[in-house]
Each structure stands twice: as structure tokens, then as C-alpha cells.
Amino acid sequence: MNKNRRSFLKVAGLSVFALSSGATAFSSAAQAMVSPGTYEPAPKELKAKRWAMVIDTRTFRTADDYKAIIEACHAAHNVPDIRSKADGHEDQEIKWIWTDSYKHAFPDDLNEHLADRVKKRPFPLLCNHCTNPPCVRVCPTQATYQLPNGIVTMDYHRCIGCRFCMAGCPYGARSFNFVDPRGYLSDPVPNPEYPTRMIGVVEKCTFCVERLAKGLMPACVEASEGRILFGDLNDPESTVRKALAENYSIRRKPNLGTQPGVYYIV
Amino acid sequence: MVEKLLEGSKRYYMWLLFLVVVIAVCFIVYLFQLFEGLGVTGMNRDVSWGLYISQFTYLVGVAASAVMLVLPAYFHHYKKFKIMIIFGEFMAISAVVMCCLFIVVDLGQPQRMANVMLHPTPNSVMFYDMIVLIGYLTLNCIIGWVTLEAERHETQPPKWVLYLAYLSIIWAFSIHTVTAFLYAGIPGRHYWLTAIMAARFLSSAFCSGPAILLLLMLLLRRLTGFNPGKEAIHTLATIITYAMCLNVFFYLLEVFTAFYSNIPGHYDPLVFLFTGYHGVTSWVTPCMWLAVLCTIGCLSILIPPQTRSGKYMPYALGMLVLASWIDKGLGLLIGGFTPNMFESVTLYLPTVRELVVAVGVYAVGALVLSLLWKIALSVKFETGHSDGDLVK
Ligand code: SF4
Ligand code: SF4
Ligand code: SF4
Numbered sequence: 004m005n006k007n008r009r010s011f012l013k014v015a016g017l018s019v020f021a022l023s024s025g026a027t028a029f030s031s032a033a034q035a036m037v038s039p040g041t042y043e044p045a046p047k048e049l050k051a052k053r054w055a056m057v058i059d060t061r062t063f064r065t066a067d068d069y070k071a072i073i074e075a076c077h078a079a080h081n082v083p084d085i086r087s088k089a090d091g092h093e094d095q096e097i098k099w100i101w102t103d104s105y106k107h108a109f110p111d112d113l114n115e116h117l118a119d120r121v122k123k124r125p126f127p128l129l130c131n132h133c134t135n136p137p138c139v140r141v142c143p144t145q146a147t148y149q150l151p152n153g154i155v156t157m158d159y160h161r162c163i164g165c166r167f168c169m170a171g172c173p174y175g176a177r178s179f180n181f182v183d184p185r186g187y188l189s190d191p192v193p194n195p196e197y198p199t200r201m202i203g204v205v206e207k208c209t210f211c212v213e214r215l216a217k218g219l220m221p222a223c224v225e226a227s228e229g230r231i232l233f234g235d236l237n238d239p240e241s242t243v244r245k246a247l248a249e250n251y252s253i254r255r256k257p258n259l260g261t262q263p264g265v266y267y268i269v
Numbered sequence: 270m271v272e273k274l275l276e277g278s279k280r281y282y283m284w285l286l287f288l289v290v291v292i293a294v295c296f297i298v299y300l301f302q303l304f305e306g307l308g309v310t311g312m313n314r315d316v317s318w319g320l321y322i323s324q325f326t327y328l329v330g331v332a333a334s335a336v337m338l339v340l341p342a343y344f345h346h347y348k349k350f351k352i353m354i355i356f357g358e359f360m361a362i363s364a365v366v367m368c369c370l371f372i373v374v375d376l377g378q379p380q381r382m383a384n385v386m387l388h389p390t391p392n393s394v395m396f397y398d399m400i401v402l403i404g405y406l407t408l409n410c411i412i413g414w415v416t417l418e419a420e421r422h423e424t425q426p427p428k429w430v431l432y433l434a435y436l437s438i439i440w441a442f443s444i445h446t447v448t449a450f451l452y453a454g455i456p457g458r459h460y461w462l463t464a465i466m467a468a469r470f471l472s473s474a475f476c477s478g479p480a481i482l483l484l485l486m487l488l489l490r491r492l493t494g495f496n497p498g499k500e501a502i503h504t505l506a507t508i509i510t511y512a513m514c515l516n517v518f519f520y521l522l523e524v525f526t527a528f529y530s531n532i533p534g535h536y537d538p539l540v541f542l543f544t545g546y547h548g549v550t551s552w553v554t555p556c557m558w559l560a561v562l563c564t565i566g567c568l569s570i571l572i573p574p575q576t577r578s579g580k581y582m583p584y585a586l587g588m589l590v591l592a593s594w595i596d597k598g599l600g601l602l603i604g605g606f607t608p609n610m611f612e613s614v615t616l617y618l619p620t621v622r623e624l625v626v627a628v629g630v631y632a633v634g635a636l637v638l639s640l641l642w643k644i645a646l647s648v649k650f651e652t653g654h655s656d657g658d659l660v661k
Contacts, residue, residue, distance in 0.1 A: 094313030107611035164377020173457025175610035182308035202306035203377025
């Protein structure tokens with residue numbers, strides 16, 4: 004399945020052309036030209052049994068600390084800033100990582116007398132790469148799928164834009180391209196190595212699969228200066244496991260059984 | 270039988286022409302949506318489904334409701350419905366056509382629609398929904414056409430059609446159950462996460478669908494003289510009344526569970542719909558109260574047997590359709606998305622262009638219905654089966 008998917012991605016360039024021109028037959032011809040099984044894992048690829056993220060919210064001090072991680076992610080993935088133009092599409096924005104208050108991030112915890120430092124602190128929110136992801140369960144085309152290492156990622160060329168996954172995600176982690184995102188990006192785009200998206204598809208944080216394949220840590224992790232940890236949840240010696248063993252951590256909406264892979268140290 | 274389409278009155282052709290013009294205009298607006306993206310609609314990051322999907326949901330119900338004629342006629346040999354069945358089946362066809370179109374106009378990348386079949390995904394409810402809808406459409410086309418053809422030749426329809434009709438009864442329940450599962454299996458959407466969703470869907474379908482059918486039959490009687498029969502009308506009105514009572518009962522069960530358990534997640538959507546949430550009110554609130562008034566109004570006419578099929582019946586049916594449409598065609602979707610995943614409110618208001626596209630889809634449905642009913646009517650008049658009061 005994964006091999007097929009990767010080889011599918013290899014011909015993505017051709018398929019984008021074929022699919023966006025509406026010629027599906029064209030694209031299957033293009034796929035047929037590539038022999039299956041040509042995919043080899045990159046030699047430097049970072050590997051894990053279950054990738055997970057630990058965000059030490061105590062160490063974020065200023066607004067710039069948050070801004071740095073958001074900008075790093077959005078620049079690395081050419082995420083358009085729809086709100087930058089006041090053109091009536093503000094509610095139809097795209098965001099992969101953003102901040103919100105404790106009350107909104109953890110709405111089930113209705114404690115009015117929470118310590119001020121927690122109540123007032125912004126929390127970075129992103130896709131949780133759930134172990135049991137409802138978005139994958141509901142997607143009718145497998146355009147959203149889960150890798151064996153726990154990452155939930157997207158095939159932008161297969162997505163039909165039905166938005167069932169957005170209804171399914173309990174964390175509001177997914178964005179839909181209501182408008183052409185390219186109109187909101189600089190020219191040239193911030194990261195020419197990463198594809199821009201077309202109208203009508205859903206997107207979200209991918210735990211930087213494309214960077215992990217090159218042996219790099221996720222962009223937000225790199226920009227966080229140690230405030231965000233990233234590692235293998237199945238390895239007791241990993242940084243994430245050690246941080247979780249030593250600190251009190253919480254996850255968003257744990258009672259839904261999705262098993263989020265993003266932990267917050269409060 | 271297709272030749273029957275060629276022998277209509279001038280008024281009939283004017284009506285078809287009108288529909289074609291409406292469809293053409295709306296299609297142009299749809300082309301704008303296709304090129305500019307769904308940004309032309311009022312949907313947003315938090316309310317990511319809107320008018321299109323809610324109309325789809327409502328119309329699946331209308332399609333399923335044909336079973337309220339088929340079931341008594343085939344299972345209980347209730348002869349009085351026989352004359353009307355074909356109209357119910359043809360209405361189901363037009364409803365399924367609209368359902369499919371509403372799905373298509375809602376897609377961000379409709380040209381990739383075939384991916385649902387190219388990559389069949391058995392864990393997605395949408396996959397099953399597609400299968401059952403296509404199956405139901407096929408069943409109704411075959412059954413409708415063959416029985417009508419037989420009626421035209423004044424013979425009995427072949428035996429196998431009977432089995433297909435039995436199958437279509439079960440199938441009708443399945444299409445609306447599967448549609449309810451689209452919603453009822455999603456974690457984190459409190460308003461939808463309820464086991465009674467499928468039952469609510471069916472009960473609301475079985476009152477609103479036949480109500481629409483009956484209203485259209487009354488219109489047909491006025492326009493063409495085709496008479497479904499006094500007794501049939503009364504029986505159908507009784508079925509509608511029972512289904513509506515069940516529908517209201519199921520809704521009240523939700524209200525009880527939400528408020529008596531006092532779990533915020535459960536009552537928040539109801540609070541939002543009926544009073545506004547944390548000071549934020551939207552245009553849906555007056556609509557919901559209108560639905561309540563319409564429900565009381567229609568039930569007070571429909572419940573007493575003396576007034577049930579009397580001269581106020583059309584008003585009662587109209588109120589019923591409006592109430593059920595507000596509940597399922599507006600409240601269900603908006604209440605499911607509000608409060609959003611952060612327990613705050615992002616409002617949704619359909620845009621004019623969105624409304625125009627929706628009108629276009631309804632116009633296509635009306636066109637399909639007009640053509641099919643024209644064929645059915647011609648056969649009825651030709652064979653002299655045009656007066657239900659004469660059925661023994
Ligand atoms: S957070 Fe949402 S989008 Fe991410 S894996 Fe979980 S359900 Fe899917
Ligand atoms: S919008 Fe795309 S990713 Fe989401 S469920 Fe539909 S096809 Fe799958
Ligand atoms: S992991 Fe990568 S994609 Fe996800 S928020 Fe961080 S930088 Fe963005």
C-alpha cells in the first residue's frame with residue numbers, strides 16, 4: 004500500500020497536470036508508465052515506530068516564541084496567510100499550527116479556578132497524529148492515510164474535497180482550500196521545494212514527513228529552540244519519553260479514544 | 270413510453286422551458302464556483318459543510334419516503350395506494366438525482382469524483398452511501414418503468430418485479446440509515462453523536478416525504494384532474510401524522526437527555542440553536558422557533574381525524590414540510606458544527622451564489638419529476654386509471 008502510494012507521489016507532477024485538467028484516464032496512463040516498486044527509503048531518513056511530539060508550554064515566554072514556530076511551519080509548507088487580505092475569506096483560512104487559549108484547546112476541562120499562568124497561556128495547536136484517527140476512518144478515497152510510524156498525512160492529488168475529514172476531526176486541525184492559495188503566497192513561494200496546493204483540497208500538519216525523509220527534524224521543532232520535543236514514543240530512551248516520564252502532561256480531548264500523539268507539559 | 274413526453278399542453282412546455290432557463294442560469298453560477306472554489310459559499314473552516322450537504326440529507330429522506338406507499342401496497346395489499354405508487358417511485362428517482370447533484374456541487378474537486386470508486390474504502394460511510402444511493406436509484410428506475418409499462422398494456426407486472434419491490438422496501442430504510450451514520454459515527458460532534466439519529470432521520474423522512482408527495486398530488490389534481498382518491502389521501506395523511514408524532518417524540522428524547530444529564534457538550538448545540546450561545550445568536554434561532562410553531566400548528570390540524578384530510582390539510586402539510594426542513598435541512602448541520610471544536614462560535618450564512626446553485630439543483634429535480642410524472646399521468650389517463658375513488 005505504502006509503496007504504491009509513494010510511487011504514486013513520484014508521478015504526482017504528471018498526475019497534477021492530468022487530474023487538474025480533468026483527464027483521469029490520462030493520469031492512469033501516466034501511472035502505468037512508472038514501474039512499481041521503484042521506491043527506496045532515503046538513506047538519511049529518520050525512523051521511529053511511533054512519532055510523537057511533546058510541547059513544553061512552560062518554556063514559551065514571549066509572543067515571538069510562538070510566532071517563530073508558526074512562521075517556520077507556514078514558510079516551510081507554503082501555507083497561505085488568508086487573513087492578510089481583508090477580502091471576506093478570513094473565516095476560510097488555512098493553518099497548520101496556531102495558538103489558542105487553554106479554554107478552547109482543552110474545552111472538556113471546565114475548571115474556572117485554573118492557575119492564571121495556565122489560563123492565560125497560549126497553546127500551540129496542530130494535528131495530533133492520532134493513533135485512531137477519525138479523519139482517516141471517514142475519508143472515502145484514502146487521501147488521508149496513516150503511515151506505519153504513526154504519522155497521518157495527505158495525498159493532495161487524490162483528495163476530492165468532500166470535507167468529511169474536517170467534520171470527523173475533533174480537533175479542528177484541518178483546513179480546506181476554499182480559495183486559490185497561490186493568490187496569497189509571495190512570488191517565488193517561501194519554499195519552492197514544497198508543493199503548493201490547488202483549490203478544493205484539504206490540508207494539515209504532516210509532522211514534516213518530507214523533512215524526516217531527509218534526516219531533518221520538523222520545522223517547528225527546529226525553530227522552537229528546544230521548547231518542542233519530537234521523537235519515538237515507543238523508545239523508552241527517547242527525549243519525548245523521558246520528558247513525559249519526568250513531567251505532568253496532558254492531551255487534547257483524551258476521552259474520545261483517538262489517542263493524540265501531541266502532548267502538552269503544563 | 271418516452272413518446273408520451275411529446276404530447277403535452279402549451280402550459281406544460283412553458284413550465285419545462287422555465288425550468289431549463291433556471292437551470293442554465295444557475296449552472297453559470299456553478300461554473301463560477303468551480304473556477305473560484307467553494308470560497309464563493311458561506312462555509313468556513315469551522316462550519317465546513319453547509320446548505321449543500323444539508324439538502325442532500327433532507328432529500329435522501331424524501332427519496333426513502335416512497336416506501337410509505339410501497340410498503341402498505343405490497344406487504345399489506347392496500348389497493349388504494351396502487352394508483353399513486355408510481356408517483357412516489359418517480360419522486361424518489363428525482364430526489365436521488367438531486368442528492369447526487371448536491372454531493373457533486375459540494376465537492377472541492379468534482380473532476381476527481383471517480384476516486385471514490387477507484388479507491389474503494391470500506392471503512393468510510395460515504396462509500397456505502399454511494400453504493401446504496403446508486404442501488405436505490407436503479408431499483409426505482411426498474412420497478413417504476415416495468416410496472417408502468419405493464420399497466421399500460423393492462424397486464425400484470427412480471428413476478429420478479431415484486432421481489433425487487435420487496436428489496437426496495439428494505440433498501441429505502443438502508444439509504445437513510447447509512448446517511449444517518451455519516452453523522453452519528455463522528456466523535457466530538459455532540460449534536461450528531463447519538464444512537465437515535467437514524468431513527469430520527471427515518472421518522473422525519475416518513476412524514477416530510479409523503480407530505481411533499483401529497484401536496485404535489487393535490488396540485489396535480491387541480492391541474493390535470495388526476496384524483497388519487499379520498500381514502501388514499503386520508504390514509505397517507507394518517508401515516509404522515511404518526512411519523513410526525515414519532516419525529517417530535519424522538520427530538521424530545523434528545524432534549525431530555527441533553528438537559529437532564531446536564532452535560533454541557535450535549536446541551537450546547539440545542540442552546541445555540543434555540544437561544545444563542547454565550548451571547549452569540551444567529552439567524553437560525555428564529556428559524557428553529559418557527560419550526561416549533563409549525564410543528565404545533567400542523568399537529569393540531571393533523572391529529573384530530575375530522576380535520577386531518579379536510580380543507581386545512583394542505584396548510585398542515587406545508588407547515589410540516591417547513592418544520593422538518595428547518596430541523597433537518599438547517600438545524601442539523603449548523604447545530605452539529607456550532608459550537609465548534611473549540612467550544613466557540615463561528616457563524617455560517619449561505620451566500621446568494623450558494624443559494625442560486627442550490628435552486629439550480631432543485632430545478633433539475635423538478636425537471637426530472639415533471640418529465641417522469643408526465644409519462645405516468647399519460648399512462649394513467651390512457652388506461653382510465655385516473656380516479657382513485659373508483660378503485661375497488
Ligand atoms: S488531529 Fe484530526 S486531522 Fe490530525 S490525525 Fe487526529 S483526527 Fe486526523
Ligand atoms: S476532503 Fe479529501 S482528505 Fe478529506 S475526507 Fe474528503 S477526500 Fe479525504
Ligand atoms: S510538525 Fe511540521 S507540519 Fe506539523 S506543525 Fe510542525 S512544522 Fe508544521
